[in-house]
Amino acid sequence: MSFLRPLPARALLAAALCACAPAEAPSRSTTPHANLIATAPPADPFAEHEASARSPIDAPVARHPPPTLIRHATVLTAAGKRYEPGFVLLKYGSIAAVGAGDGPSTPEGTVVVDAKGQFVTPGIIDPHSHIGVYPVPKTVAHDDGNELIDPLTASARAEDSFWPQDPAIERAVAGGVTTIGVLPGSGNLIGGRGVVLHLVPERGARAMRFPGAPEILKMACGENPKRTYREQKRAPASRMGNLRLLRDAFVKAQKYVRDWETWTKKQRAQAAGKESAPPTQASARPGSDGDSKPPDRDLALETLALVLRGDILVEWHCYQADDMLAALAVADEFGFKVRAFHHALEAYKIRDVLARRGIAVATWDDWWGFKMEAYDGIPENAALLTEAGARAAMHSDSPVAIQILNQAASKALVAGRAAGVKLDEDDAIRWLTANAAWVLGIEDQVGTLEVGKRADVVVWNRHPLSTYARAMRVYIDGRLVFDANQPEPPWSDFELGIRRP
Amino acid sequence: MRAPARCIGLAIALGSTAIPARAEPPAPVVIEHAKVYLPGDRAPLEDGTVVLAGGAILSVGAAGAIPAGARTLDARGKVVTAGLIDADCDVGVVDVEHEPQANDTDVREALTPALRMADAYNPLSVLVPVARSGGVTSAVVAPRRGLLGGRSLFANLAGESASEAVVRPALAQYAHLDEESGQAATGTRGAMWLVIREALEDARFYATHKPQYDANGARQLSLHRAGLEALLPVVRGEEPLVIEAHRASDIETALLLADEFRLRLVLSGASEAWMVAGEIARRKVPVIVDPLEDLPERFDRLHARPDNAALLSRNGVSVIIATFSAYGVRLLWQHAGNAVRMGLDHDAALRAITEAPADAFGLRGYGRIEPAAVGNVVVWSGDPFLTSTQVEHVFVRGREQPLQTRQTLLLQRYRNLPVERAAAR
Numbered sequence: 001m002s003f004l005r006p007l008p009a010r011a012l013l014a015a016a017l018c019a020c021a022p023a024e025a026p027s028r029s030t031t032p033h034a035n036l037i038a039t040a041p042p043a044d045p046f047a048e049h050e051a052s053a054r055s056p057i058d059a060p061v062a063r064h065p066p067p068t069l070i071r072h073a074t075v076l077t078a079a080g081k082r083y084e085p086g087f088v089l090l091k092y093g094s095i096a097a098v099g100a101g102d103g104p105s106t107p108e109g110t111v112v113v114d115a116k117g118q119f120v121t122p123g124i125i126d127p128h129s130h131i132g133v134y135p136v137p138k139t140v141a142h143d144d145g146n147e148l149i150d151p152l153t154a155s156a157r158a159e160d161s162f163w164p165q166d167p168a169i170e171r172a173v174a175g176g177v178t179t180i181g182v183l184p185g186s187g188n189l190i191g192g193r194g195v196v197l198h199l200v201p202e203r204g205a206r207a208m209r210f211p212g213a214p215e216i217l218k219m220a221c222g223e224n225p226k227r228t229y230r231e232q233k234r235a236p237a238s239r240m241g242n243l244r245l246l247r248d249a250f251v252k253a254q255k256y257v258r259d260w261e262t263w264t265k266k267q268r269a270q271a272a273g274k275e276s277a278p279p280t281q282a283s284a285r286p287g288s289d290g291d292s293k294p295p296d297r298d299l300a301l302e303t304l305a306l307v308l309r310g311d312i313l314v315e316w317h318c319y320q321a322d323d324m325l326a327a328l329a330v331a332d333e334f335g336f337k338v339r340a341f342h343h344a345l346e347a348y349k350i351r352d353v354l355a356r357r358g359i360a361v362a363t364w365d366d367w368w369g370f371k372m373e374a375y376d377g378i379p380e381n382a383a384l385l386t387e388a389g390a391r392a393a394m395h396s397d398s399p400v401a402i403q404i405l406n407q408a409a410s411k412a413l414v415a416g417r418a419a420g421v422k423l424d425e426d427d428a429i430r431w432l433t434a435n436a437a438w439v440l441g442i443e444d445q446v447g448t449l450e451v452g453k454r455a456d457v458v459v460w461n462r463h464p465l466s467t468y469a470r471a472m473r474v475y476i477d478g479r480l481v482f483d484a485n486q487p488e489p490p491w492s493d494f495e496l497g498i499r500r501p
Numbered sequence: 502m503r504a505p506a507r508c509i510g511l512a513i514a515l516g517s518t519a520i521p522a523r524a525e526p527p528a529p530v531v532i533e534h535a536k537v538y539l540p541g542d543r544a545p546l547e548d549g550t551v552v553l554a555g556g557a558i559l560s561v562g563a564a565g566a567i568p569a570g571a572r573t574l575d576a577r578g579k580v581v582t583a584g585l586i587d588a589d590c591d592v593g594v595v596d597v598e599h600e601p602q603a604n605d606t607d608v609r610e611a612l613t614p615a616l617r618m619a620d621a622y623n624p625l626s627v628l629v630p631v632a633r634s635g636g637v638t639s640a641v642v643a644p645r646r647g648l649l650g651g652r653s654l655f656a657n658l659a660g661e662s663a664s665e666a667v668v669r670p671a672l673a674q675y676a677h678l679d680e681e682s683g684q685a686a687t688g689t690r691g692a693m694w695l696v697i698r699e700a701l702e703d704a705r706f707y708a709t710h711k712p713q714y715d716a717n718g719a720r721q722l723s724l725h726r727a728g729l730e731a732l733l734p735v736v737r738g739e740e741p742l743v744i745e746a747h748r749a750s751d752i753e754t755a756l757l758l759a760d761e762f763r764l765r766l767v768l769s770g771a772s773e774a775w776m777v778a779g780e781i782a783r784r785k786v787p788v789i790v791d792p793l794e795d796l797p798e799r800f801d802r803l804h805a806r807p808d809n810a811a812l813l814s815r816n817g818v819s820v821i822i823a824t825f826s827a828y829g830v831r832l833l834w835q836h837a838g839n840a841v842r843m844g845l846d847h848d849a850a851l852r853a854i855t856e857a858p859a860d861a862f863g864l865r866g867y868g869r870i871e872p873a874a875v876g877n878v879v880v881w882s883g884d885p886f887l888t889s890t891q892v893e894h895v896f897v898r899g900r901e902q903p904l905q906t907r908q909t910l911l912l913q914r915y916r917n918l919p920v921e922r923a924a925a926r
Binding site for chain 2: 136137138139167168223343348349351352366367368369370371372375376377378379380384399400403404407410411412413414418419420465466467468469470495498499501
C-alpha cells in the first residue's frame with residue numbers, strides 16, 4: 001500500500017527539478033523570467049507554457065532619457081546612508097553615482113537639477129494595490145478585481161483586468177510611487193496572479209510590466225472568501241472550509257506535477273531508447289502512441305505547481321495571527337514558501353515566527369477595526385516587526401492611501417518610537433522602498449539609491465516623512481515622468497476634456 | 502509609552518462599578534507657557550496661559566487669577582488648541598463596520614427624517630477613547646445615508662452615560678444626494694431632488710395645516726407624522742439641513758433649494774464645490790469636506806481635486822474638515838494637515854476642525870479657546886498637523902482624559918513575547 005502514501009512534497013519536487021532544471025540556471029530570485037523563458041530547457045513543460053503565455057506584444061519600450069544629475073539635496077538612500085548635501089546621477093536608466101558633495105562634473109547634455117533644500121529617496125513601491133483592476137471612477141464596467149465565480153481561480157491574471165486609463169495611476173505617481181504590485185481582490189482563496197508594474201503612461205499593462213519581476217500569486221484567508229461564498233450558499237462557508245478547499249487544491253497540484261513528471265520521464269526514456277536501439281516489435285506496435293499523449297493542461301494547477309516549485313511568490317492576504325499560523329501549516333504541509341502576508345494586522349503577535357521564517361509583512365500604518373479580523377490592529381505593527389528582525393513594508397490597498405504612503409511610514413515610525421522601539425529614518429524609508437521591493441521580489445533592482453539599481457527616484461520638497469511633503473519630481477528608469485511644476489495634460493485618456501489645470 | 506500606569510487603575514475601577522457614580526468636579530488646571538491658538542484671525546499667544554475651572558475655560562492670556570488648588574502644567578514648547586470637533590463621523594454608533602449588530606449606521610430605508618442617531622449612541626464604544634487619543638474631544642455623529650436620513654447628534658467624547666456625553670441629541674437633518682445613496686435610491690438625479698422637494702413642501706404644508714391633518718382633512722403627504730414633525734425645524738430655518746452633494750450642478754441645485762425654502766444649508770462631501778465657490782461664499786453656506794477624498798471616484802465627482810479646501814477657503818467659503826469615518830476619527834489632524842499640504846492656510850485648517858463646525862451648527866462655547874468656553878482643550882507636543890506630534894493631554898469639560906485605548910492595551914500585552922497570561926504563569 002505504499003503507493004497510497006503521498007510522497008513528501010519536497011522530495012517529489014526535488015526530483016522534478018533535478019529532471020529538468022540545469023545546474024547553472026540563474027537564481028530565480030533575481031531573474032525569474034530568464035529562468036522561465038530564456039534559459040529553461042524545452043523539456044520543462046511548465047516553463048514552456050509560461051513562456052507561451054508571455055507574448056511579447058506591447059512589451060516595454062527601451063527609452064533613452066538624458067543623464068540627470070540631482071544635487072545639493074539631502075539624499076536618503078534607504079541603504080543606511082544619508083548624504084547632506086548629496087547627489088544622485090541617473091544614467092542609462094540606472095543610478096550611475098550617488099554620494100556626498102556636489103557630484104561629478106557632468107558632460108554636455110546632462111540635465112542638472114538643483115535640489116537645494118529638497119530631499120531625494122528611492123521611488124516608493126506599493127506591494128498591494130488594486131489600481132487598474134478596481135479603477136476610478138467606480139463603474140460596473142470596470143469592476144474587474146475579483147473573479148467571484150469560484151473560490152479557486154489561480155489561473156486568473158490581474159494583468160488581464162488592468163485598465164491603463166485609471167486616473168489613479170497618475171495620482172499615485174504624484175505621491176512618489178514608482179512601482180506597484182497589482183493584485184486580484186481577496187474574495188477568493190486563490191485569487192490569481194498579480195503583476196508588478198512600473199507606473200508609466202502606457203497603452204496596456206504589458207508595456208508597464210516591471211522588467212524581470214517574478215510572478216506573484218494572490219491568496220486570501222479569513223473572512224473574505226468564506227463570506228463571499230457563504231452568501232452564494234457555496235463552499236467555503238467557514239474558516240475550516242477555507243483550509244479544506246486550499247488543501248484539496250494543493251493535493252491536485254501535487255498530482256498534476258506527478259502526472260507531468262511521469263509523462264516527461266516516459267518521453268525521455270522513449271527518446272533515449274530510440275537513439276540507442278532500433279525500434280523493437282513492441283514499441284512499433286500500434287497503440288503504444290497513447291503513452292505519448294501529454295496530460296491535459298490545467299492553467300490553475302500549473303500555477304500552483306509553480307508555487308510548489310518556488311517559481312511564483314505567494315502574497316497572502318491574512319489579518320489574524322491564528323489565520324496566518326493556519327496558513328503556514330498548509331504551506332509546510334505542501335512544502336511551499338510564503339513570501340509575504342498582506343494586511344497582517346496581527347503580525348505583531350507572531351513576529352517571532354515571521355522573523356524566524358523570513359516572511360515579510362505588507363501592512364498599513366493604522367487602518368484597522370472595520371471587521372472582526374481587523375479589530376486588533378495597532379499602529380506599532382511595523383515597528384514591532386522591525387524590532388523582531390522581520391521585514392515590514394507599507395502598503396496602501398487604496399487609491400487614496402497610495403498618495404500618502406510616505407505619511408503612513410512616518411506615522412508608523414512615530415508610533416514605534418513612542419513604544420520604545422529603536423528606529424531611525426532609514427527604517428521608515430525602507431518600509432516604503434527596499435522592503436516593499438523584497439515583498440515583490442525586485443529588491444535587487446530597486447528600493448535603494450545604490451549604484452547599478454534602476455533609476456526610480458523621487459525628489460521631495462521637504463522631508464518625505466513630513467505631512468506637508470510633496471513629490472516634486474519622479475523618475476522611473478531615469479525618465480522624468482512627473483514634474484509638479486510642469487502641469488501636463490492628464491495621462492488618462494478618460495480624463496481628457498474633464499480634468500482642469 | 503503613551504499609556505500611563507494610572508490609566509489602568511482607572512479602567513479597572515470603572516469596570517467594577519455597575520452604575521457609575523457622578524464624578525467629583527475636576528480640579529482647576531493652569532496650562533502655562535504654551536503656544537495657544539485663539540479664535541478668529543487673532544495671532545496665537547506665544548507664551549500663553551489657559552486656566553480651566555468648573556468644566557470651562559476660566560481665563561486665557563498672561564493675566565488672570567489662579568484658582569485655589571489648581572494643578573499647574575508647564576507646557577513650554579507645546580501647542581494648545583481647542584479640542585478638535587469631527588463634524589461628521591460614526592464614533593459611538595459603530596464598533597465593527599462589517600458586523601451588522603455592531604454597526605448602527607446601516608439604515609435601509611431612504612426616508613427616515615425622524616431617525617435620531619442619539620438613540621443609537623454608545624458612549625462606551627471602544628472607539629470613543631481612540632478618537633479622543635487623536636485630540637478629538639467632541640463629534641457630530643450623523644446618518645450615513647438616506648435621502649432624508651435623520652438627525653445627527655453632538656457629543657463630548659467622554660462620560661460614562663449617553664446623557665452625560667450627548668450635548669445636542671437633534672443637531673441637524675441630513676440629505677445624502679450623492680450618487681451612492683440618493684441617486685441609487687431613486688434611480689435618477691431628477692427623482693432624487695423631487696423626493697426632497699416634495700418632503701420639504703409637505704413639511705411646510707403640515708406646519709400650517711396641523712388641525713386639518715389631525716382631523717384627517719389634509720391632502721396626502723409624502724411622509725408620516727414623525728417625519729413631518731422632524732422636518733419642521735428645517736423648514737422654519739432653525740435646524741441646519743446638511744446636503745451631501747458632490748457634482749457642481751447638484752451643489753447649485755442645493756443652493757437654489759435652500760434659497761427657495763429658506764433653509765439653513767450646510768454642504769457636505771462637496772467634491773466639486775471649488776467650481777461654484779463664489780455662489781457658496783455669497784450665501785455664507787459652510788462646506789464640510791474630506792481633503793483626502795481627492796479622486797474622481799464616481800461620475801458625480803469627476804472634478805474632485807486635492808486642493809478643494811484651499812480653493813474654497815481662498816474664495817471666502819467657511820471650510821469644515823471631517824473624517825466621515827469611525828476608526829479614522831483620531832486622524833482628523835491628518836485630514837486637515839493634508840489640506841495644508843495642498844495649499845490651505847494652516848490656521849484656516851485648524852479653524853476647520855474647531856471653530857468652523859461649532860459656528861456652522863450653532864455649538865456655542867465649543868471649538869475655541871476663550872473665557873467661558875467649554876473646557877475642551879488639547880495639549881500637543883508641536884504642530885497638530887505633523888505626523889511627529891504627539892497628543893499629550895486631552896481635557897473634556899475641564900477634566901483630563903486617559904489616553905489609554907484598547908489598542909494601547911494590546912501593545913502593552915504584546916510588547917514582549919512570549920505573552921504571559923495569568924493562567925499560564
